Amino acid sequence: MLDLAFVRANLPAVEAALRARNADPAALLGNFGDLDRQRREAITAAESLKAERNRLSEQIGKKKRAGEDATELSEQVRSLREQGESHEQQAAALDTRLRQILEAIPNLPNATVPQGSDEHANELVKTVGEPTKFDFTPKPHWELGEALNILDFDRAAKVSGSRFAFQYGAGARLERALANFMLDLHTREHGYTEVLPPYMVNSRSLFGTGQLPKFAEDLFHCDDRGAFTPGELQENDHWLIPTAEVPLTNILRDETVDESALTLSLCAYTPCFRSEAGSYGRDVRGMIRQHQFQKVEMVKITTPDKSYDELEQMTRNAETVLERLGLPYRRMLLCTGDMGFSSAKTYDLEVWLPGQGLYREISSCSNCEAFQARRANIRFRPVGAKKSEYVHTLNGSGLAVGRTYLAVLENYQQADGSIRIPDALVPYMGGQTVITAQSAITAGAHA
Numbered sequence: 001m002l003d004l005a006f007v008r009a010n011l012p013a014v015e016a017a018l019r020a021r022n023a024d025p026a027a028l029l030g031n032f033g034d035l036d037r038q039r040r041e042a043i044t045a046a047e048s049l050k051a052e053r054n055r056l057s058e059q060i061g062k063k064k065r066a067g068e069d070a071t072e073l074s075e076q077v078r079s080l081r082e083q084g085e086s087h088e089q090q091a092a093a094l095d096t097r098l099r100q101i102l103e104a105i106p107n108l109p110n111a112t113v114p115q116g117s118d119e120h121a122n123e124l125v126k127t128v129g130e131p132t133k134f135d136f137t138p139k140p141h142w143e144l145g146e147a148l149n150i151l152d153f154d155r156a157a158k159v160s161g162s163r164f165a166f167q168y169g170a171g172a173r174l175e176r177a178l179a180n181f182m183l184d185l186h187t188r189e190h191g192y193t194e195v196l197p198p199y200m201v202n203s204r205s206l207f208g209t210g211q212l213p214k215f216a217e218d219l220f221h222c223d224d225r226g227a228f229t230p231g232e233l234q235e236n237d238h239w240l241i242p243t244a245e246v247p248l249t250n251i252l253r254d255e256t257v258d259e260s261a262l263t264l265s266l267c268a269y270t271p272c273f274r275s276e277a278g279s280y281g282r283d284v285r286g287m288i289r290q291h292q293f294q295k296v297e298m299v300k301i302t303t304p305d306k307s308y309d310e311l312e313q314m315t316r317n318a319e320t321v322l323e324r325l326g327l328p329y330r331r332m333l334l335c336t337g338d339m340g341f342s343s344a345k346t347y348d349l350e351v352w353l354p355g356q357g358l359y360r361e362i363s364s365c366s367n368c369e370a371f372q373a374r375r376a377n378i379r380f381r382p383v384g385a386k387k388s389e390y391v392h393t394l395n396g397s398g399l400a401v402g403r404t405y406l407a408v409l410e411n412y413q414q415a416d417g418s419i420r421i422p423d424a425l426v427p428y429m430g431g432q433t434v435i436t437a438q439s440a441i442t443a444g445a446h447a
Contacts, residue, residue: 001102001375008036017108020115020336028105032098039094046087053080103207104214107371109336110308110345116335123335125347128319129328132354132411139413140355141406142286145171147417149440151287163276163291170435174408174421175294177428178401179269182296182321186398190317192267192298197247199270200238205250208376210342210368211242218242220273220291240273244297245395249372252301256379256388263302263310267398270295287402288360294401298365300394303380307367307392308345314396315347315365321399322362324424327407328352330359344369351403355410362403365396 007014011033015025056077063070114123132138145151150171156164167175186192200222206212211219222238241247248266257264272295287293298317300310315331322329334346343366350359370390373379379388412420419435426433 001371002105002108003370003374004036004098004102007032007102007105014105014108017336018105020109021106021339022117022337023106029101032101035094035098035101039091039098042087042091042094046084046091049080049084049087053077053084056080103375106341107210107339107344107368109339110367110369113339113345114333114335117337118335119338121335122338122348123333125331125333127328127330128323129326129352131328131352134354134413134415136415138354138410139417140286140353141409144355144409144413144417144419148419148435148437150174150435150438153286161291163289165287165290168441169438170429170432171405173429173432174425174435175401175405177425178404178408179294179296180428181324181425182398182401182404183267183269185321185324186267186296186298186317190265190320192265192317195244195248195251195266195268197241197244197251197268197270199241201241201246201250202235203237203239204235205246205253205376206239208253209246209249209372210340210375211246214341218275220275241270242274243272243295243395244268244270245299248297248299249301249378249393249395250376252378252391253376254378256381257391259303259380259382262380262391263300263306266299266301268297268299269401270297287406290402293403296398296401298396298398301378301391302394303382304370304389304392307369307394310392310394311345311347311365311367314394314398315349318349318363318365318396318398321404322349322351325404325408325422326424327404327411329362340364340366342366342368342371344371349399351407353407353410355413360403362407363397363399366394368393368395 002014011029015029018025018028056073060070060073060077063073114121116122142151142153146153148171150168152166152168153164156166183194187194203212206219219242220240222240248268251266252264272293274291276289276291298314300314302310319329319331329349329351332348332350334348339346346364346366348361349363349365351362353360369392372393373390378391378393380391381388408422408425409419412422414420417437421429421433421435
């Protein structure tokens with residue numbers, strides 16, 4: 001969330017930044033300037049009336065001590081109190097309206113973010129590795145997985161609906177091997193502390209990281225406290241997490257830490273649940289866009305002066321996973337029109353998928369600056385300072401495990417349809433070096 005004083009002092013710049021993000025300033029800001037002016041006038045009026053009431057109260061005291069009648073002054077004080085309360089109520093209502101406006105405004109892009117309306121304006125930062133070459137026509141992962149009897153989309157659809165998958169045998173172990181490899185790399189070499197967080201969070205937590213109220217339709221709400229009403233943030237309702245970013249960032253919600261405790265680097269392997277409400281008809285084949293998927297998430301909570309160095313480091317941490325697995329990828333700097341709601345700057349890592357002949361996102365690493373910290377009230381106390389400041393928060397996939405899984409299948413496929421295991425994963429696969437077709441666990445089953 002943006003700071004009210006900043007928006008007030010920089011309204012034209014905020015409007016320009018929103019236009020750069022493909023947002024309509026008029027629709028988001030409305031009559032922000034008028035509301036803010038009315039709020040300040042109401043506060044000033046309430047304070048002036050209070051000062052006058054205090055002055056008259058002193059006169060009442062003097063009159064009473066002198067044995068004089070103070071009825072008229074008392075009536076004036078009562079009237080002033082009523083007028084003051086009216087102005088205070090008006091100021092509170094305007095404050096609520098201004099806060100609602102601020103809550104709906106996305107973060108402003110960092111000055112280093114390229115201008116552009118969509119992904120076509122994203123900047124290529126670097127490409128690592130050449131697209132994998134084959135002396136046969138490579139297949140997409142869904143064909144490979146089904147032929148090997150390690151992926152089953154049809155039975156998952158029967159059990160849970162579309163956008164789910166069963167993984168069997170060596171395929172299930174490959175997913176687990178990838179997660180363990182990523183966690184070991186981040187905790188042993190990159191300095192992250194592993195966390196096993198709750199898989200359900202309350203609406204206050206989702207508000208803190210920016211998913212609520214704007215993206216409620218993309219989330220799975222457990223209706224244990226009734227339907228969600230925007231503006232009614234609770235601490236005792238439950239939502240399935242769309243990413244471990246939510247519980248990890250909210251660990252310090254409503255807390256102030258000493259500067260010496262930062263940078264805090266956390267990682268977690270969790271399932272993620274997304275309704276994909278806005279993606280109807282997109283990526284209906286395979287594992288690209290699932291309602292449930294697994295991810296290793298990285299989160300950093302740091303000081304403003306370090307956050308952009310931490311963004312570079314976090315992105316390198318994610319790239320290292322791809323490099324150790326021998327997967328070709330590229331780094332993209334997202335333009336203003338393609339960034340997420342809470343981000344001030346985002347790098348996307350895109351892995352090469354030969355079975356589909358394209359690069360697909362496998363990680364997004366973002367610096368949210370103080371945007372989430374202001375929503376979640378996360379502060380730090382600088383050394384020697386009396387006043388606390390908002391931290392900067394960062395998050396990134398390290399990596400999306402399901403997308404890494406399918407990238408391994410497509411890049412390491414062999415002519416006979418088997419999958420060679422990347423060297424880095426062989427120890428996590430118990431020494432297995434190749435996935436070959438296994439007997440279907442449902443062999444002999446008939447509808």
